Amino acid sequence: MADERILVVDDDPSLSTLLKMRLKSMGFAVTVCGTGEDALSRAQEETFDFAILDLRLPDVDGVGLMEELHLLHANLPVVIITAHGCIPNAVEAMKKGAYGYLTKPFDDRELLDSIDKALAQKRMSQEIHRLQMLVNELYGLDKVVARSPEMQALLQQVARVAGTDATVCISGETGTGKEVIARVIHCNSPRAKKPFVAVNCAAIPESLFESELFGHQKGAFTGAYQNKRGLFQSADKGTLFLDEIGEMPFALQGKLLRAIQQREVLPVGSQTPVKVDVRILAATNKDLEQAVREGRFREDLFYRIQVVPLRIPPLRERRQDIPSLAQFFLEQSCQRLHKQIKGFKPEAMQALMAYSWPGNVRELENAIERAVVMASTDLITLDLIPMASSKVESRLQPLTEAKEAFEREYLKELLRITEGNISRAAQIAGRYRADFYKLLKKYGLHPSNTQQERTPSMRQILSE
Numbered sequence: 261m262a263d264e265r266i267l268v269v270d271d272d273p274s275l276s277t278l279l280k281m282r283l284k285s286m287g288f289a290v291t292v293c294g295t296g297e298d299a300l301s302r303a304q305e306e307t308f309d310f311a312i313l314d315l316r317l318p319d320v321d322g323v324g325l326m327e328e329l330h331l332l333h334a335n336l337p338v339v340i341i342t343a344h345g346c347i348p349n350a351v352e353a354m355k356k357g358a359y360g361y362l363t364k365p366f367d368d369r370e371l372l373d374s375i376d377k378a379l380a381q382k383r384m385s386q387e388i389h390r391l392q393m394l395v396n397e398l399y400g401l402d403k404v405v406a407r408s409p410e411m412q413a414l415l416q417q418v419a420r421v422a423g424t425d426a427t428v429c430i431s432g433e434t435g436t437g438k439e440v441i442a443r444v445i446h447c448n449s450p451r452a453k454k455p456f457v458a459v460n461c462a463a464i465p466e467s468l469f470e471s472e473l474f475g476h477q478k479g480a481f482t483g484a485y486q487n488k489r490g491l492f493q494s495a496d497k498g499t500l501f502l503d504e505i506g507e508m509p510f511a512l513q514g515k516l517l518r519a520i521q522q523r524e525v526l527p528v529g530s531q532t533p534v535k536v537d538v539r540i541l542a543a544t545n546k547d548l549e550q551a552v553r554e555g556r557f558r559e560d561l562f563y564r565i566q567v568v569p570l571r572i573p574p575l576r577e578r579r580q581d582i583p584s585l586a587q588f589f590l591e592q593s594c595q596r597l598h599k600q601i602k603g604f605k606p607e608a609m610q611a612l613m614a615y616s617w618p619g620n621v622r623e624l625e626n627a628i629e630r631a632v633v634m635a636s637t638d639l640i641t642l643d644l645i646p647m648a649s650s651k652v653e654s655r656l657q658p659l660t661e662a663k664e665a666f667e668r669e670y671l672k673e674l675l676r677i678t679e680g681n682i683s684r685a686a687q688i689a690g691r692y693r694a695d696f697y698k699l700l701k702k703y704g705l706h707p708s709n710t711q712q713e714r715t716p717s718m719r720q721i722l723s724e
């Protein structure tokens with residue numbers, strides 16, 4: 261622990277001295293700064309593993325400082341210290357990427373807990389990195405930005421299923437990273453050295469589907485001049501990724517189901533089934549359950565592919581990922597375009613954080629690429645972010661949505677700080693328990709899910 265470095269920024273010398281003493285006694289190396297400016301210049305010279313910032317500083321506010329620090333070190337976990345009763349500020353800070361917050365007066369346990377959790381997460385991402393080096397594949401976990409708790413939880417699920425042969429169905433809006441996750445699963449599975457074959461079910465004309473998937477024999481139909489292996493056979497010993505599976509023609513779903521269940525395919529025009537050993541991953545941006553209800557998707561196939569359902573949340577539900585993703589794409593674009601851009605002006609990053617990203621990660625990636633092309637200085641400025649120039653009104657959500665978004669964040673926070681203790685949470689919220697439960701139900705929140713346990717490492721999960 262001794263080499264883990266903590267930055268404390270607080271203008272109250274008595275508090276910062278006390279913090280320094282306590283943290284040192286816990287074995288951390290501590291740097292104390294009294295102003296935002298001082299903190300920024302220190303952060304340019306050295307890297308920190310964790311930062312504790314007071315919300316009110318003489319020159320900047322803690323949230324602004326956090327944003328600037330994140331431009332330098334996108335993954336630095338930051339805890340904001342707020343005065344008692346500043347929950348809205350704290351929620352705001354969390355939205356902008358704070359790891360957590362503490363309300364004065366706080367005790368050592370609380371502080372150590374959040375440091376512990378953040379560092380455990382950091383060790384986990386280092387572990388993920390190490391794993392990537394081991395697997396040494398083209399598409400590994402270092403291509404995946406996952407800073408938010410939502411994505412961290414998803415990666416843990418990924419780690420759990422990667423080593424198995426379980427059929428996984430990845431759902432998520434367009435551009436959320438379904439294919440990225442499918443490739444990560446493949447590259448971290450025992451099949452990693454074998455083919456990963458992706459099929460876009462929406463792109464194959466219905467008449468060619470069967471022959472594409474299962475192959476055909478010479479002479480099976482006009483134009484079948486020679487025997488052709490289907491995609492199932494091309495993926496033998498590897499992984500077959502059925503992208504946009506919801507678009508698969510109904511008539512073919514039965515044939516697909518048979519192939520998956522019996523692990524063999526019947527090429528068009530052939531009488532002899534061919535054994536195949538493939539692991540199936542599927543993806544959809546449609547609500548398959550609804551498709552089943554509407555009779556467009558076979559129920560038996562649905563259950564067959566939903567063995568492990570993984571849902572990738574839209575980017576607007578995990579805004580904490582935005583700075584890291586933006587930085588990641590910035591570096592990628594700079595490399596590709598041979599430009600040197602250090603980071604983002606705070607107001608440009610704010611615009612990125614505020615936008616709702618209907619096209620999700622892909623839209624963000626394109627926006628950054630465009631900004632890099634247009635940039636003429638070494639920082640991305642606000643005018644390069646087209647979302648910012650769309651009228652402010654269009655960035656604002658309707659009142660009901662905004663209220664609901666706030667309520668949801670508030671409840672999540674409340675459950676986090678009370679560690680899922682419903683009575684305490686209901687009491688703080690000033691609601692009866694029964695009402696409080698109703699609220700949780702409304703937002704699909706569950707007390708136990710919001711307790712952030714210490715996250716086991718990727719290797720621990722994989723070796724289980």
Ligand SMILES: Nc1ncnc2c1ncn2[C@@H]1O[C@H](COP(=O)(O)OP(=O)(O)OP(=O)(O)O)[C@@H](O)[C@H]1O
Binds near residue numbers: 441622
């Ligand atoms: N977590 C992530 N980290 C880094 N890059 C990501 C991440 N998620 C998505 N991307 C990038 O965003 C783009 C879209 O991802 P991907 O193609 O996997 O999305 P998708 O959900 O399959 O989209 P669609 O529904 O349109 O098929 C890709 O360029 C991908 O590399």
Ligand SMILES: [Mg+2]
Binds near residue numbers: 439503
């Ligand atoms: Mg896709």
